[in-house]
Amino acid sequence: MAPAASDLKLGKKVNEGKTKEVYELPDIPGCVLMQSKDQITAGNAARKDRMEGKAAISNTTTSCVFQLLQEAGIKTAFVRKQSDTAFIAAHCEMIPIEWVCRRIATGSFLKRNPGVKEGYKFYPPKIEMFYKDDANNDPQWSEEQLIEAKFCFAGLTIGQTEVDIMARSTQAIFEILEKSWQPQNCTLVDLKIEFGVNILTKEIVLADVIDNDSWRLWPSGDRSQQKDKQSYRDLKEVTPEALQMVKRNFEWVAERVELLLKTKSQGRVVVLMGSPSDLSHCEKIKKACATFGIPCELRVTSAHKGPDETLRIKSEYEGDGIPTVFVAVAGRSNGLGPVMSGNTAYPVVNCPPLSADWGTQDVWSSLRLPSGLGCPTTLSPEGAAQFAAQIFGLNNHLVWAKLRSNMLNTWISLKQADKKLRECTL
Numbered sequence: 001m002a003p004a005a006s007d008l009k010l011g012k013k014v015n016e017g018k019t020k021e022v023y024e025l026p027d028i029p030g031c032v033l034m035q036s037k038d039q040i041t042a043g044n045a046a047r048k049d050r051m052e053g054k055a056a057i058s059n060t061t062t063s064c065v066f067q068l069l070q071e072a073g074i075k076t077a078f079v080r081k082q083s084d085t086a087f088i089a090a091h092c093e094m095i096p097i098e099w100v101c102r103r104i105a106t107g108s109f110l111k112r113n114p115g116v117k118e119g120y121k122f123y124p125p126k127i128e129m130f131y132k133d134d135a136n137n138d139p140q141w142s143e144e145q146l147i148e149a150k151f152c153f154a155g156l157t158i159g160q161t162e163v164d165i166m167a168r169s170t171q172a173i174f175e176i177l178e179k180s181w182q183p184q185n186c187t188l189v190d191l192k193i194e195f196g197v198n199i200l201t202k203e204i205v206l207a208d209v210i211d212n213d214s215w216r217l218w219p220s221g222d223r224s225q226q227k228d229k230q231s232y233r234d235l236k237e238v239t240p241e242a243l244q245m246v247k248r249n250f251e252w253v254a255e256r257v258e259l260l261l262k263t264k265s266q267g268r269v270v271v272l273m274g275s276p277s278d279l280s281h282c283e284k285i286k287k288a289c290a291t292f293g294i295p296c297e298l299r300v301t302s303a304h305k306g307p308d309e310t311l312r313i314k315s316e317y318e319g320d321g322i323p324t325v326f327v328a329v330a331g332r333s334n335g336l337g338p339v340m341s342g343n344t345a346y347p348v349v350n351c352p353p354l355s356a357d358w359g360t361q362d363v364w365s366s367l368r369l370p371s372g373l374g375c376p377t378t379l380s381p382e383g384a385a386q387f388a389a390q391i392f393g394l395n396n397h398l399v400w401a402k403l404r405s406n407m408l409n410t411w412i413s414l415k416q417a418d419k420k421l422r423e424c425t426l
Helices: 054-072 108-112 143-148 160-184 240-261 276-291 307-318 336-341 381-392 397-425
Strands: 013-016 020-024 031-036 039-042 047-050 078-081 086-090 092-094 097-104 121-131 186-198 204-207 215-219 268-273 296-300 324-329 348-350
Touching: 031 054, 054 078, 054 086, 054 160, 054 240, 054 397, 086 204, 092 204, 097 160, 121 143, 121 160, 143 160, 160 186, 160 204, 160 215, 160 240, 160 397, 268 276, 268 307, 276 296, 276 324, 276 381, 307 324, 307 336, 324 336, 324 381, 336 348, 348 381, 381 397
Parallel strands: 268 296, 268 324, 324 348
Antiparallel strands: 013 020, 020 031, 031 086, 039 047, 078 086, 092 186, 097 121, 097 186, 186 204, 186 215
């Protein structure tokens, strides 16, 4: 297939798979062009057909999914969509393992685990790995086999730490995509992904593609409505009419996957400070809210010196229908948080800017509240923003994805720090 990205100078073909070709990009060091094909396969290409338009459908799906994950904070090889049928990615040495994450038992899992009924749900999701070996039908591997293989890619040896990072990342990626499909009333049943080692950064990143060949997707949780490649695998006979049905399923997914990048859910944080002297503390809250994509407004009001104005400001934000979390920033005697909590049904969190001199005494005005009030206290500005994000994340998959990604990246950084320390010690 002639690459569609004609404005790019293409280097040698690095790799060719069943559904894509990979080209070096001499003018963009460290990057490659991932060119999709109009081809659909099943059973390690035992069944193979040309499906006109599939390259564009797959490229749209992959580009949207990688954009969603990247904006959430997941490290991926994706750089940008280049054309209708190709995208630019960081050049990676691929780790020859397919990682599979399952929420619902179906497909090959049932054959390998007789006695388990279709529909059995895994909590947490089930993680499996398969060694990419077409000649032996991609055998399932254990963690121990992967470690003992002593693979080395781009100078990085795949040991226990790297295996743990890939396993933990697989679960997080699945959960983010599962949550993202829920507003479309679609159940993500399972997902297969691959990782590579970025040849420049030497980091493990999500690589290859995630398209409609990569998952099972059941609208309304109903297997009979499946929209993924299983509808092609299940064909008793491949006819032009049957292929058109499969193509319509793929188009259905490609149209809706673009909706994963948006949310109908609104939300904002309103920070009320008792004095302009607290501004630097409040700016930290606003900055942290921005990392979650949450709008944040700063207001100055004192519940002690102007309670009527405090309640008037509160009413401004209760009347427009936008879900709001109030953050009360007041030092010394914090009347702001308790007064707000007692006069609004919206969530209120205290985030007092404590001083070194009187902090241990002042904090009690945020902790010891009259009965009937429910405003928690966090001393960290970033913690206040995270508290708000966790509330909005209940109904906003984009905010939830950032929270889930933050958890993963914190875990990975600790894992890598431990590995580095042990290597220094040894």
